[in-house]
Amino acid sequence: MLKIALPALILLLLAVFFRPTPGEYPRLILTAEGVGEIRNEFGSVPLFDASLAKVKEDVDAEMAVGIDVPVPKDFSGGYTHERHKRNYLMALQAGQLYQILGEERYAQYVRDMLFEYEAMYSGLPLHPMERSYARGKLFWQCLNESVWLVYMAQAYDTIYTWLPAADRERLENNLFRVVADFISVENPQFYNRIHNHSTWGNAAVGMIALAMDDDELLQRALYGLTDDGLELGVKDDDGGFIKVAGQKAGFLANLEDPFSPDGYYTEGPYYQRYAMYPFLVFGIALHNVKPELKALQYKENVLLKAVDALLSLTDSDGEFFPLNDAQKGMSYHSAELVTAVNIAYHYGGQNPQLLSVAEAQGQVLLDQAGLSVAMGIAAGKAEPFIKTSVNLSDGPQGQKGGVAVLRAGREDLTVVFKYAAQGLSHGHYDKLSFSMFDKGEEVLQDYGLVRFVNIGQKGGGNYLPENASWAKQSIAHNTLVVNETSHFGGDYETGSQHHSELHFFDAGNENIQIVSASESNAYPGTRKLRTLALIKNEKFREPFLLDLWKVDADVEQQYDLPYYYLGQLLETNFAYSNPRVLEPLGESSGYQHLYLEAQGESETGNAKFSWLGPNGFYSLTATTEADDQLLMARVGANDPDFNLRRDPVLILRRPATAGTVFATIIEPHGSYSPVSELALESRTAVEQLAIVYDDDNYTAISIADINGYSSLFVLATQSSSEDEQHSVVIDGKTWSWQGPYRYFEQGGSIQK
Amino acid sequence: MLKIALPALILLLLAVFFRPTPGEYPRLILTAEGVGEIRNEFGSVPLFDASLAKVKEDVDAEMAVGIDVPVPKDFSGGYTHERHKRNYLMALQAGQLYQILGEERYAQYVRDMLFEYEAMYSGLPLHPMERSYARGKLFWQCLNESVWLVYMAQAYDTIYTWLPAADRERLENNLFRVVADFISVENPQFYNRIHNHSTWGNAAVGMIALAMDDDELLQRALYGLTDDGLELGVKDDDGGFIKVAGQKAGFLANLEDPFSPDGYYTEGPYYQRYAMYPFLVFGIALHNVKPELKALQYKENVLLKAVDALLSLTDSDGEFFPLNDAQKGMSYHSAELVTAVNIAYHYGGQNPQLLSVAEAQGQVLLDQAGLSVAMGIAAGKAEPFIKTSVNLSDGPQGQKGGVAVLRAGREDLTVVFKYAAQGLSHGHYDKLSFSMFDKGEEVLQDYGLVRFVNIGQKGGGNYLPENASWAKQSIAHNTLVVNETSHFGGDYETGSQHHSELHFFDAGNENIQIVSASESNAYPGTRKLRTLALIKNEKFREPFLLDLWKVDADVEQQYDLPYYYLGQLLETNFAYSNPRVLEPLGESSGYQHLYLEAQGESETGNAKFSWLGPNGFYSLTATTEADDQLLMARVGANDPDFNLRRDPVLILRRPATAGTVFATIIEPHGSYSPVSELALESRTAVEQLAIVYDDDNYTAISIADINGYSSLFVLATQSSSEDEQHSVVIDGKTWSWQGPYRYFEQGGSIQK
Numbered sequence A, B: 001m002l003k004i005a006l007p008a009l010i011l012l013l014l015a016v017f018f019r020p021t022p023g024e025y026p027r028l029i030l031t032a033e034g035v036g037e038i039r040n041e042f043g044s045v046p047l048f049d050a051s052l053a054k055v056k057e058d059v060d061a062e063m064a065v066g067i068d069v070p071v072p073k074d075f076s077g078g079y080t081h082e083r084h085k086r087n088y089l090m091a092l093q094a095g096q097l098y099q100i101l102g103e104e105r106y107a108q109y110v111r112d113m114l115f116e117y118e119a120m121y122s123g124l125p126l127h128p129m130e131r132s133y134a135r136g137k138l139f140w141q142c143l144n145e146s147v148w149l150v151y152m153a154q155a156y157d158t159i160y161t162w163l164p165a166a167d168r169e170r171l172e173n174n175l176f177r178v179v180a181d182f183i184s185v186e187n188p189q190f191y192n193r194i195h196n197h198s199t200w201g202n203a204a205v206g207m208i209a210l211a212m213d214d215d216e217l218l219q220r221a222l223y224g225l226t227d228d229g230l231e232l233g234v235k236d237d238d239g240g241f242i243k244v245a246g247q248k249a250g251f252l253a254n255l256e257d258p259f260s261p262d263g264y265y266t267e268g269p270y271y272q273r274y275a276m277y278p279f280l281v282f283g284i285a286l287h288n289v290k291p292e293l294k295a296l297q298y299k300e301n302v303l304l305k306a307v308d309a310l311l312s313l314t315d316s317d318g319e320f321f322p323l324n325d326a327q328k329g330m331s332y333h334s335a336e337l338v339t340a341v342n343i344a345y346h347y348g349g350q351n352p353q354l355l356s357v358a359e360a361q362g363q364v365l366l367d368q369a370g371l372s373v374a375m376g377i378a379a380g381k382a383e384p385f386i387k388t389s390v391n392l393s394d395g396p397q398g399q400k401g402g403v404a405v406l407r408a409g410r411e412d413l414t415v416v417f418k419y420a421a422q423g424l425s426h427g428h429y430d431k432l433s434f435s436m437f438d439k440g441e442e443v444l445q446d447y448g449l450v451r452f453v454n455i456g457q458k459g460g461g462n463y464l465p466e467n468a469s470w471a472k473q474s475i476a477h478n479t480l481v482v483n484e485t486s487h488f489g490g491d492y493e494t495g496s497q498h499h500s501e502l503h504f505f506d507a508g509n510e511n512i513q514i515v516s517a518s519e520s521n522a523y524p525g526t527r528k529l530r531t532l533a534l535i536k537n538e539k540f541r542e543p544f545l546l547d548l549w550k551v552d553a554d555v556e557q558q559y560d561l562p563y564y565y566l567g568q569l570l571e572t573n574f575a576y577s578n579p580r581v582l583e584p585l586g587e588s589s590g591y592q593h594l595y596l597e598a599q600g601e602s603e604t605g606n607a608k609f610s611w612l613g614p615n616g617f618y619s620l621t622a623t624t625e626a627d628d629q630l631l632m633a634r635v636g637a638n639d640p641d642f643n644l645r646r647d648p649v650l651i652l653r654r655p656a657t658a659g660t661v662f663a664t665i666i667e668p669h670g671s672y673s674p675v676s677e678l679a680l681e682s683r684t685a686v687e688q689l690a691i692v693y694d695d696d697n698y699t700a701i702s703i704a705d706i707n708g709y710s711s712l713f714v715l716a717t718q719s720s721s722e723d724e725q726h727s728v729v730i731d732g733k734t735w736s737w738q739g740p741y742r743y744f745e746q747g748g749s750i751q752k
């Protein structure tokens, strides 16, 4: 925290001596200069013109229907909620149309709508729905109230000059300051947190502050409430902390804390996408109105880096990896990402690869950033957006673990590995978990969240009980579970104090993309090191993933290692039995939501399991010990409201063992088409996988394929030094290497 | 059968007096004249040129690797099986390249491959895999052996002139006649049936007969074996009849019997797609070599009509409706449909709508039909392919029921209703079942088959046990099941003697597409009339489906009416309880494969059930009686090899009732996007559905929406006359109409 002291002090000094002078309007996002440029260019910039035409069509249609500002009543999904959301979008867009086209009817529409809100707001009670820890007035939660103000501040900005001073005064005093005070002073538990909710609140207050030239509000936006009266340790209705010791507040603290220096947002990409919007628009507004604050350069350009990080956390069709609470399907096609990509391009160095993302999005903003993107595309500057392997640190100083993405080929195989911090209240107990994608399709999934966002029938569109009882639990993830309990005992306070540790990450070798990280706190007394290596070996048919666990523990305990494959089981090399009736696998920690469908044992030292997925065939080969069980289970038990998907899982269970090693290969192969009905390479190429060496410092795995070709992977489990020399003797032969790992392509015919 | 006597006699006379004279080669599909035309045009016809380039690339790559004709060993999915399949395709395509490009190396390749087969074939024993009722030599079944010959005959045809006479003699005597005799004389149980297997066999013998100018073989192809030595009542390994009394044989009988006058193929579109290829290629070959037989005009152009019928049995992305045994995903993008569409366009009146299908296929045949299509597209003649509601009769004379397709909008809502005959050995016990599509997505599904075609790990890629125990059973379909037994007691012989009866079909009114059919034999003593009406009423939000059953029965029995919805349950208006463990719903007739997940009762007279599907929201509203139960179940019980998908179903169960009426509305509404997270119109618009009148002749249903708007549907359940006048008195008000049904848009406020 100390490192922000100096800039904060400077800002404070600047703020004290800074008296805003009336400038040109609009000024926040769209600027007077930008409007001039747009008026010069539009009509000959296809993507901008198409976006303008689309917005005009929408706004004209709404204006034809007329303004409706209903008395607030509904949850998300209900009429009044959706109507107020639509209103602020229409107001913003009408304001943009007024600036670009100069047609006064758009300004009148914005004014009329704002005055309808002005007439109603002061008399409004709290919203009748009582679910939130911070209820709004227009909406059931302050969060939506803040979003409303972020948009309305921009709408107001576009008609500021056009409005008579008396109108401005009335709107500012009876509406904007009232809303700003309501979401801040009257709701410190919402406003003064380190949380995406507060970011929206801070940005809302800040945007209207800049529009109104109100310095007191601007200070409140940047630094939070001086005295919030909150007690330490209070939690919100999601179980997230509201205030912890030493907590800073305000926009700059929120920018400081949840973003790592690499631009990773600790709640994960789904919430980053949502949170990015207020960060970026308030960042740009500060850039435009208070350039001396250098908001975009804050923390070494973290806002622009965050856009890169967010784009790198997508599969090949642009969908975000579902880390923590995350709705699957959300993607860079969302409106927030149009904003992010346009801004990153315009204000962040005009990276031509971003233009191809913008092309895929098919729309641009109606401001100078959108114009810039559209002109870049029109000039033929777009280049393919290439995603590579990347390691993103978590934590304000980048020292709280991270997320690594390994990619082989053009996203043919993508592995997402999470060794991060808890991720605030939307975090899952998923230490060292991973998921795997084949292009845009999930091969091994992370379940995501249990929520039907904005679908009223499902608990008002909010988080459902199974989100906590299932989706957050460790067993819902592709990670190791000890004694059928979740990491940190599923305790949020404990989880929030810890994070996993990077052992090493190496994407320098095209043939081996590798990451290794350890976790020692999830189960006290147990140190787990997971290493994931995407290996491309021309002797093997296709690239494959080696998943290697080295577990140190002093006591005997039970290990469950789940793989949430997606598709239809084709074949196993082990026998199993099926129960006549399906019963839950356990009583708690998420196990109560799994039905046991089959149970088997591997006699051969290798359990093999293959399935048909959306892009072809996949096989998993795991080393097994004598007492290991193979459990085939399915999500859906104790699900009275049918909130869960009936997805399958294979669990490798190892009972009563202290320290141990798990080695698994997951291998995509061949292809199948229901049109040609051609099944190519439908069987695994892995003949045998063996742990051929294991001691306190080294673990070695041999991989033999069906043609008798063998290779050897060796790992230094304690040393991550790139310079250190190592050697092990296996079956009388010495293997030597430098650095934390080595893959010997010619591994000889080593078999256990 | 009598109606084919005359043409058959004429053909017989023609054949007796007909002596083939050596003509020009190639002659079968590609003709000498066609080759001349292609050589003139290619290079300036984009789709043809692209198809040629693609084929050339494939063949050149295979030629570079060299010919492999391995000793037969494997099932489908295994190397030798797939290699021999690839060989005949490569031989055909190399032959086409030789003709078009004139490069002799292609002819040499075909010759060399044929001689490798010639060297091996005479010494081959039966294929080592013993599963088939008609084992092949190159392949495990005569079916594949026949396909091989259909292709190789064409390949031979392309190099016929180029080959020295001695080579021709050797190939004909040592290979082609041997194969032809093997699949016919030596396998009458395969060759002399009315079945798609025999069609392939007949076409294979016929194609090589035309290539070799062998009239004896041609007669055998057209009329089958005179004395097959088969006993009546014998069945194949799928349970299909091999010979029944009075059975004809040969290509013409196979063309006569399974196709209705409307071109519907009694096994359904999946097998029609497969069967069409030999029908069409042998039909074209006859057209080219024996134009006097008028093969394409046979049975009023049934072959060309069949292509239309097949295309009309697809959803909006071209996938075939899965009637009977059918693999989902098979579509008009398959190679067989490229053939079918090219031929239908070229030989069937150059319908410009077919060009847009060909554009979607992205390839054409390398013959005069393909050239014709590519030139049509290049000339800009393509028009959108518009699918409308259609009623296709089943049975040789069109008197064995049929299949109706109702479509609203541009395939926004499509209903497929099956009231056909058994459908031979691939038929399901699915009388009066239906499925429903929203554009290309299934809303209410037919399960399809239980088979992973060509995937060796799953029972050699063949039908799995659950195909008979589950997929064929009545409860696996959206149709009424009495006393937990399948139609006809699941007995194939009984089912084969019966078919449902059309009551009426009317697609003349844009606002009501309707079909009604009855079934009296599936459960002796019970007459069921099902009426499906796709209703578009501007007062209602969106078009909806009314599903109305009128059941006459003298004894009390249990009725189960399943709806296999696809998606996630959102809401019910009835309470239900969930068992702690999941048990199979029953012991047999498919019930043993369903797990009961929940059970409820409706207190209100209407059970409502809504779900989120891939294209938005869907709601079902069903009238209920006091003792009715709502069962929520899922496929997957007693499935030891994980062959079944875990798909859900809602079953309306009515215990101990004699005659009865079921009325249900299925209603798509609104939309949802995980990107915008906008949920529009997520709740049903149906307030109340009521049976307001029911006697021996009439049933009336009132439909009230959430705005209090009410309409009335009345049905004459006995009379289908379009002229007859009807009236009923409901609550003192008289409703009069003409014809079998009437939808009164202003139905008053009738409620039960």
Ligand SMILES: [Ca+2]
Binding pocket: A315, A316, A317, A319, A439, A440, A441, A442
């Ligand atoms: Ca995806």
Ligand SMILES: [Ca+2]
Binding pocket: B315, B316, B317, B319, B439, B440, B441, B442
């Ligand atoms: Ca489809």
Ligand SMILES: [Ca+2]
Binding pocket: B317, B319, B440, B441, B442
């Ligand atoms: Ca589909």
Ligand SMILES: [Mg+2]
Binding pocket: A322, A323, A324, A325, A428, A430, A446, A447, A448, A471, A472, A477
């Ligand atoms: Mg998760």
Ligand SMILES: [Mg+2]
Binding pocket: A317, A440, A441
């Ligand atoms: Mg995708």
Ligand SMILES: [Mg+2]
Binding pocket: B322, B323, B324, B325, B428, B430, B446, B447, B448, B471, B472, B477
């Ligand atoms: Mg079926």
Ligand SMILES: [Mg+2]
Binding pocket: B317, B440, B441
């Ligand atoms: Mg589709």
